[in-house]
């Protein structure tokens with residue numbers, strides 16, 4: 001935990017600064033001061049010097065700049081961050097010893113980025129914090145996975161929910177599932193979740209200008225068994241028009257700072273909101289099954305994604321492998337030929353396990369961790385983490401299923 005002290009004579013902006021900082025787990029707001037001339041006393045009364053002093057300049061620029069000059073002479077190691085709407089004043093504060101600045105009004109994203117830099121530089125430890133506690137994560141561990149169905153009902157949401165829940169059980173991960181299937185999404189039905197406030201992604205969009213980490217956290221409902229957080233689709237279908245791609249960009253960027261993994265369940269309408277998530281994702285899982293219409297759409301979607309320069313991120317996952325009712329006699333090899341891309345992973349057909357888990361309101365990792373679908377989901381999670389997937393035990397009844405793709 002890094003200690004921060006703020007000085008800002010304006011009560012309103014001090015209040016919003018406080019709210020902003022309260023939403024950041026790795027920061028401890030040690031002292032607040034309403035007068036520039038008392039700031040020395042306030043920080044000297046603390047047991048130790050704070051790691052960072054935040055000085056809002058606009059209430060009285062001359063006094064604030066004078067104090068910064070004194071502060072940087074007396075405590076040359078103290079990092080100083082200044083905030084103002086006046087660029088000239090910000091420049092002067094840098095000349096007097098401040099090291100970082102932000103333009104007023106300050107957004108959470110910018111504040112987090114500066115705090116991360118300022119405090120990371122002072123201690124070198126932000127990225128190495130215990131992964132569960134810290135709100136800002138090591139860059140390398142982050143992953144945004146967008147999951148796109150090649151047609152309705154292929155199992156996209158089932159894969160999203162179970163993959164996200166599986167990733168959540170790793171204590172090194174913090175995972176959020178984002179339901180961008182805005183009109184008809186149902187990710188929140190698959191698991192029993194707790195949420196105090198009924199806030200959806202539409203409410204976040206409506207409040208995008210004053211979106212802070214506290215509000216964002218309140219919008220995410222939590223599944224107790226796995227710790228997975230879910231950002232739900234809008235409650236009313238009429239609300240989907242509220243959301244545009246800029247909202248999605250902002251919300252995903254904020255979530256990225258707080259979670260190690262984002263799993264995004266997309267709609268199949270390829271709305272601008274879906275396209276934004278596809279552009280931002282590190283990996284696009286394209287879900288399909290071994291039947292003609294689904295595979296034809298895989299080809300069409302890869303073509304579309306190729307035109308957006310996104311084809312390299314696509315990984316194809318075939319679901320319901322081994323189902324006589326779904327498959328149309330198309331082999332995995334034939335499917336790969338048609339698609340012109342390797343199939344990354346396969347998930348077996350197991351309606352019993354999925355239905356029972358859904359009725360129980362639990363993901364498979366909790367309800368039936370030994371099921372074949374869950375084994376395949378674990379393998380998918382390992383592959384996405386860049387690890388070789390553990391060999392899976394071939395099921396007796398469905399000898400046709402071969403999780404490693406080509407036969």
Ligand SMILES: Nc1ncnc2c1ncn2[C@@H]1O[C@H](COP(=O)(O)OP(=O)(O)OP(=O)(O)O)[C@@H](O)[C@H]1O
Pocket residue numbers: 149151152153154155156157158159181319320321347348349350351352354355358373
């Ligand atoms: N591997 C599987 N084996 C058996 N049943 C499955 C499998 N995957 C998904 N299902 C079942 O298929 C149905 C549709 O699944 P799901 O809702 O995940 O599909 P979807 O692609 O998200 O659908 P939509 O297009 O409506 O968003 C559900 O009843 C689910 O339990």
Ligand SMILES: [Mg+2]
Pocket residue numbers: 156157158181185186
């Ligand atoms: Mg779905």
